[in-house]
Amino acid sequence: MERFIQFNDETVNSAFWMELSDLAAAVANDTNMKVEFGPLAYLQYEPAILYVSHFWQHRSKQEEIDGMKSDVYLRALGTKSFTNAEDIQCFIEKKQSFFARQLLALAEDVRIEPLCVQTRPGTKRAFETRKSVMRRYHEGQMTVNIAKGFYADAVYNALYLLWQADSPFEWPQISPIMDDAIPFIDRTARSLFDVQSTADVIRHVTNISDVINDLDVRDMVNEYSHLPECQQEESAAAVDPGRRRDPLANDDEQEEKENEQFDELFSTWHRESEETRGTFMQFELEQGTKTPMMGNTAREGDEGDAALASVQGQSKRASREQYNRLLVERRAAAEQSDDNRYGKENKGAKALFESPRTPSYEEREQYRLLKEETASVVRKLKRMIEKSIEKKKTSPRTNLLTGRLGRHLIRFYTDDNPRLFYKKQEPSREIDAAFFLLIDSSASMYDKMNEVKKSTVLFHETLKALRVPHEITGFWEDTATLSAAVKPNHFLTAVSFERSYQSESGPQICQLRPEEDNRDGFALRIAIEKMERRSEQRKFLIVFSDGEPSAADYDKNGVLDTHEAVLHARKKGMTVFNIFIGNEALDEARQQTMKTIYGNGSIIAPDVSELPAVLTPILKKLLFESI
Numbered sequence: 001m002e003r004f005i006q007f008n009d010e011t012v013n014s015a016f017w018m019e020l021s022d023l024a025a026a027v028a029n030d031t032n033m034k035v036e037f038g039p040l041a042y043l044q045y046e047p048a049i050l051y052v053s054h055f056w057q058h059r060s061k062q063e064e065i066d067g068m069k070s071d072v073y074l075r076a077l078g079t080k081s082f083t084n085a086e087d088i089q090c091f092i093e094k095k096q097s098f099f100a101r102q103l104l105a106l107a108e109d110v111r112i113e114p115l116c117v118q119t120r121p122g123t124k125r126a127f128e129t130r131k132s133v134m135r136r137y138h139e140g141q142m143t144v145n146i147a148k149g150f151y152a153d154a155v156y157n158a159l160y161l162l163w164q165a166d167s168p169f170e171w172p173q174i175s176p177i178m179d180d181a182i183p184f185i186d187r188t189a190r191s192l193f194d195v196q197s198t199a200d201v202i203r204h205v206t207n208i209s210d211v212i213n214d215l216d217v218r219d220m221v222n223e224y225s226h227l228p229e230c231q232q233e234e235s236a237a238a239v240d241p242g243r244r245r246d247p248l249a250n251d252d253e254q255e256e257k258e259n260e261q262f263d264e265l266f267s268t269w270h271r272e273s274e275e276t277r278g279t280f281m282q283f284e285l286e287q288g289t290k291t292p293m294m295g296n297t298a299r300e301g302d303e304g305d306a307a308l309a310s311v312q313g314q315s316k317r318a319s320r321e322q323y324n325r326l327l328v329e330r331r332a333a334a335e336q337s338d339d340n341r342y343g344k345e346n347k348g349a350k351a352l353f354e355s356p357r358t359p360s361y362e363e364r365e366q367y368r369l370l371k372e373e374t375a376s377v378v379r380k381l382k383r384m385i386e387k388s389i390e391k392k393k394t395s396p397r398t399n400l401l402t403g404r405l406g407r408h409l410i411r412f413y414t415d416d417n418p419r420l421f422y423k424k425q426e427p428s429r430e431i432d433a434a435f436f437l438l439i440d441s442s443a444s445m446y447d448k449m450n451e452v453k454k455s456t457v458l459f460h461e462t463l464k465a466l467r468v469p470h471e472i473t474g475f476w477e478d479t480a481t482l483s484a485a486v487k488p489n490h491f492l493t494a495v496s497f498e499r500s501y502q503s504e505s506g507p508q509i510c511q512l513r514p515e516e517d518n519r520d521g522f523a524l525r526i527a528i529e530k531m532e533r534r535s536e537q538r539k540f541l542i543v544f545s546d547g548e549p550s551a552a553d554y555d556k557n558g559v560l561d562t563h564e565a566v567l568h569a570r571k572k573g574m575t576v577f578n579i580f581i582g583n584e585a586l587d588e589a590r591q592q593t594m595k596t597i598y599g600n601g602s603i604i605a606p607d608v609s610e611l612p613a614v615l616t617p618i619l620k621k622l623l624f625e626s627i
Helices: 014-028 061-082 085-093 098-119 121-148 151-163 182-194 198-214 303-312 325-340 361-394 449-465 507-511 520-532 556-571 588-601 608-626
Strands: 034-038 042-044 049-053 349-354 397-400 421-423 433-440 470-477 487-495 538-545 575-581 602-605
Touching (some): 014 556, 042 061, 061 121, 085 098, 098 198, 361 449, 433 449, 487 507, 520 538, 556 575, 556 588, 602 608
Parallel strands (some): 349 487
Antiparallel strands (some): 397 421, 470 487
């Protein structure tokens, strides 16, 4: 659908973003490392996320590419390999000033940058571009900060220019307050070139920041670099689940004598428990006996455990053996696994499968007209495939090393390894393939759905005539009932595998209509699960869509998630195609996004009316491959 007005329509180069993700994982030697965009570049240790700065956007293409790659090199290689995280954490815990923290981040980058180039010489060009852009930027910022009276910011800018200068650096006139301190700052800053460790950098930065603090100037206002805390979170096993984790707003303490104490004994007896058997429901609130029920090991329950076990069980009839801790833990683990099996970007996505209703008279009539329009193409395709199958049955295979001896024996004398034998072609089986057609039923398909239905009818009638199993499903996400915990995704199966051969199947295709959002990665994973249960040798997934994925919390991450789903299908031996339906306002960026997701499996139909002409050769090729 063409957007009428675009406000801040910032598009992400998904191909380059995935390239940065692969680069970070390779350089850091950590397959779990993810790349995100943020205001400033830094490395988060737990979970492993590398943030690339927005600073490099809206520049020349080469500067943008080299700048973002330099962020990756500096964090995935430099910070991860050469920075001492414990020293950084100790520095942060001393509650240093904003200026000191930013200056440490800058100085540490200056120290590790040559180490990155030395370790990987191929990074040199990216760092040269980085220096050139950053020098221009800090020169301009220094002039602005001096004029505004942000003297600490101006010193920061000047120190960057000093450390990254290619020629002798002369300090500008920042402020009369700074005149006496500049020689000491300059001398201390120049000694940074001789440091060998993070601890040495911290010592020099502390000396400079102490001087700035003594001058009683305003702390830094702008944020040019970020120094994250390197301390990793405690594991769940090491933390007492009953302890409060977030700090209190105050530090008040109450004396013991102020606490109210009650020495009265509260009994749990009542008339319903007057007649007891064993120890059922007999507890004293002030004392108890240790039991392994809540331990790390499981044991079979007995009659006395019924009261505790009922808390852990489910509200349904079950045997006593079900009430044990091991079963509860396994059930919880299974639920957590189910929640994440479709990828973290689809957490909370719920598949709702719908069956088509009985077709109305209007739908049957619409289907009949579409069937008549595509009948000639269907007959042509059917004849071509049937002839190919017949030819394969009768054509012998020649030039073999074993089999029946042929009549042409002269090669026995002329060839070193003669192939003199032939075999009669074995009877060809039917087409051993299964097709799954996913149709984007999002709102943007409102002006294309009629032509999509026509192509779908061509697809269905051809495969039905050749008795090839197939399924046709429309998918969309319901935004009306959407919540943070549950994201309902509907799947309307117009033609199922079980009914794809039946003569009355087909009119249900006319029930497909534009709905709301589309979560393509999730839909592909659902289709992959269905195709995995098929026994056919060749499996094909075809997606009809008119744009990139668009759903709740699924903007740029949806592109990567869908790309990962495509790779997942191909690793399982399935062939995935996307038929991208364009229009007159189709831009190059959207075309590139679809090629990024599907690679060579992305086929673009510039106009919706060309869909049948685009689908026919694809279907022909895939069917020939399956004979």
